[in-house]
Amino acid sequence: MSLQQSDIEKVAHLARLGIDPADMPEHIKNLSSILDLVDQMNAVDTESVMPMAHPVDTAQRLRPDEVTETDQREQFQAIAPQVEAGLYLVPKVME
């Protein structure tokens, strides 16, 4: 399946990936050939097959409702790009 530049732009935007326009032809080519590979799946009839999300066929284990974590803000924020007054800073969020 051959992808258009607009397809790549759409997924790149959804994934918030900045793509260098110079790389665009390469991405179009490569993603199209990956889709060709993936399209081999279409040869199989899977009408009655149950999807498998997980190799483990068990139920979710539940955790007791206990507070086990302590404040580690200082340690966590030591590796943050920009913090002030205990807050992570980002460019202004518009509502």
Add this chain to the structure above:
Amino acid sequence: MHDKTVAQLGAGLRNGEFSSVELTRAFLERIEKHDKTLNSFITVTPELALEQASAADARIKANEATPLTGIPFAHKDIFCTQGIRTSCGSKMLDNFISPYDATVVSQLKSAGIVTLGKTNMDEFAMGSSNETSYYGTVKNPWDTNAVPGGSSGGSAAAVAARLTPVASGTDTGGSIRQPAALCGITGLKPTYGRVSRYGMIAFASSLDQGGPMTRTAEDAAIVLNAMAGFDERDSTSIDKPVPDYSAHLNDSLEGLKIGLPKEYFDEGLDSAVGDAIDASIKEYQKLGAEIVEISLPNTHLAVPTYYVVAPAECSTNLSRFDGVRYGHRCDSPKNLEDLYKRSRGEGFGDEVKRRIMMGTYALSSGYYDAYYLKAQKIRRLISDDFRKAFEKIDLIAGPTAPSVAFNIGEKNEDPVSMYLSDIYTIAANLAGLPAISIPAGFVTDRPVGLQLIGNYFEEARLLGAAHQYQQVTDWHNHHPEGF
């Protein structure tokens, strides 16, 4: 000293033949000497290593040693190590000093291992040649023109070159087994859920599994004993007792039924590699195993299915790298969207971007059923193939990779040709089965790997079969020239 296995080094430490500090120094010196050529480490931690080594020596003296106490160890740089950079092979995390230890890391720490450093890998474990690493390509010690495989290529090259006796790896589609095969070492991917994923930076959550990369199956058993186990921090970790993997290494293979999937020996397999595999199968016959031809009819769909499932999961697993709380952040973002797009655009390499885009596409509205849901259904078919096969046989054997190590740059142009190097390894991840790759000969002086796939939680049987083979062959003892 550096040529000894973990088992031998452990014995030497406990007998007082050498101390852990001496051993650690020896390996640090080898890293210093050889890693400029190989580039198998991203970070070396000599101070920490020597500190841990002297603590280990004290522990050995106090007779409180485990089989791993004082053994030098290298972690794939995908495992979070507190206070040490954990880069995942990416510019995105080049500045990421992990604030916590992965469960596997703390388990091995408490067993007393000595951390030499963090090994090179494909960026976010996405690759089969180690060429996608932000820190540069790793060289295969058997031939420095060749790739070491990936994504745990740094771990494989370091173990093969005797820069560490053991390293950790992770395997999402073959990332332990394929580099183990290409570097001539032993690499085990356990059953999904056997080893905790907590603190192992996620690539594809339903496929990822950590495991040991060693020279011998005996060593893999020793290391797996310390790595495996239930972790209450990982919902997908299985609460099942861990057997002593070292206890059954010598169980007889008499009557063991080994299935050879005919799909693993078709035209895609390099014929010389096929010959090496045939020869190793003959060894198993000599050991008393019964060889049965089987069919895994959906084998050809494993790669296409994987390249939907893995990118879909990774596309959202990697959303957290947004330049807000840690990791790379672009300079002076104009607005929020610019912060996201540039931080991620600059922080991720091409292969990672490709997979994020592929996964985003497969999950996006209008394509979900055709790609993601379809892949989940075929995943069931692939898994059912194994379930049926294991009704008749005990183990599956075949090649780990379709060829020996290819040259650096050889498959860079076409991602799909690269993806096909995992054609025999991916299915075990889709099904969640344990599998091991062991050295099984050489083709044009590059190693060949034999893959054994077991039924769920039958790591002990896999390790036993691998160990027995290593008792009658010496491929695993070959040493790359110059290292």
Add this chain to the structure above:
Amino acid sequence: MEWEVVIGLEIHAQLATKSKIFSGAATAYGTAPNTQACAVDLGMPGVLPVLNKEAVRMAVKFGTAIDAHIAPRSVFARKNYFYPDLPKGYQISQFELPIVGAGHLDIELEDGSSKRIGVTRAHLEEDAGKSLHEDFHGLTGVDLNRAGTPLLEIVSEPDMRSAKEAVAYMKKIHSLVRYLEICDGNMQEGSFRCDANISMRPKGQKEFGTRAEIKNLNSFRFVERAINIEIERQIDILEEGGTVNQETRLYDSAKNETRSMRSKEEAFDYRYFPDPDLLPVELTSEDIEEIRKTLPELPHQKKERFTNSFGLTAYDAGVLTSSRELADFFENVVISSGNESKLAANWVTGDFMAALNKAGIEITKSPVSAEHLGGMIQRIADNTISGKIAKQVFEAIWNGEGDADTIIEKKGLKQITDSSAIEAIIDEIIANNPAQTEQYRSGKDKLFGFFVGQTMKATQGKANPAQVNSLLKKKLNK
């Protein structure tokens, strides 16, 4: 044209667990920024979620209370979008297989009738953090303390036809989650908030119109006002021949208007898929039954009991069961009063609630205990004090002067029931007011009140009013 509004609500109730839905960090409100955000809440590389058992139990409790189908197998999914208060770039929610399926509850309308509102589903999800828009050199600050707090999102059917109905439904859910003790219901702190989907259609038309969603309404008053203002806005558009955009709008309470939140034309594509870090939640019918057994008496059941066994009016029973705290308080008053349930209902819904409202105090902080109020009511019932004097006693209890008996004793408020004593007083009054007595006896009945007043005044209000009446009649009619 006559228009009809169609309203559906999505209510977000924060579940009152101690720890977060997928991590062991605390959920307390109002702590210093990011001190309750652990590695999991921050979405550190490599961390994994593990589901809180209590959150599941609370969701099931809610489901059983609205007679909903509880899914034997429910699945967590990732809802993908980028926002600074969403650390992982996805919210763990439920999509195709929510834990609570279709259920319903009944609301009371103003005309006294009741109406059944359908609940489409209720699902578990994690709350996001908060963006603080105070100025940090033109930047926004992000506090992730709230990230990972368990939420139950309760989605109604589009069954409501007025803002009043929507508020009645929201109040009903609010009361229910507090009865069930699964949510503290604190709307100021955002523990209970809702989004309203509103559309208009010509009366009689079956198809729904295009709806707008109003986000994050955090008071009953705002819900009502926002819906009404949105109704006006949509009618204006439609009557001018325009079309309503399907969009998300924000209610500005200061300006009393709704405005479009996202001008971007960008269609959202959340790329939901099952979260591979979590496994399906499985509940057996025994598990569900066990939780059902822990259900307290629900508001409608309590209301029925109050009318049947206490003989209350439907209205009083409705008021008294509107919150679990009030109902419990009332029942304790009844017990302490020696089962004077009607008198207790009058006092609780009357003077007591008026006093609380006036002082702006919550019932849990009431300065008058149920025991003290009940004790006082008992003294009214046994004629120790009159209803009028009781108001004085109540005020003294409110001011912390002790229980009713102590106050009555100390202030000498005990009712005079000794007939001869009252008679003596009456005789004196008749003797001192010959003119009025004459007029009354010659037919000016209205003057009876004058004699009552004089008697009460002479006894400082302590004479038993019934006795005063009958004795006065006897003496005056002689």
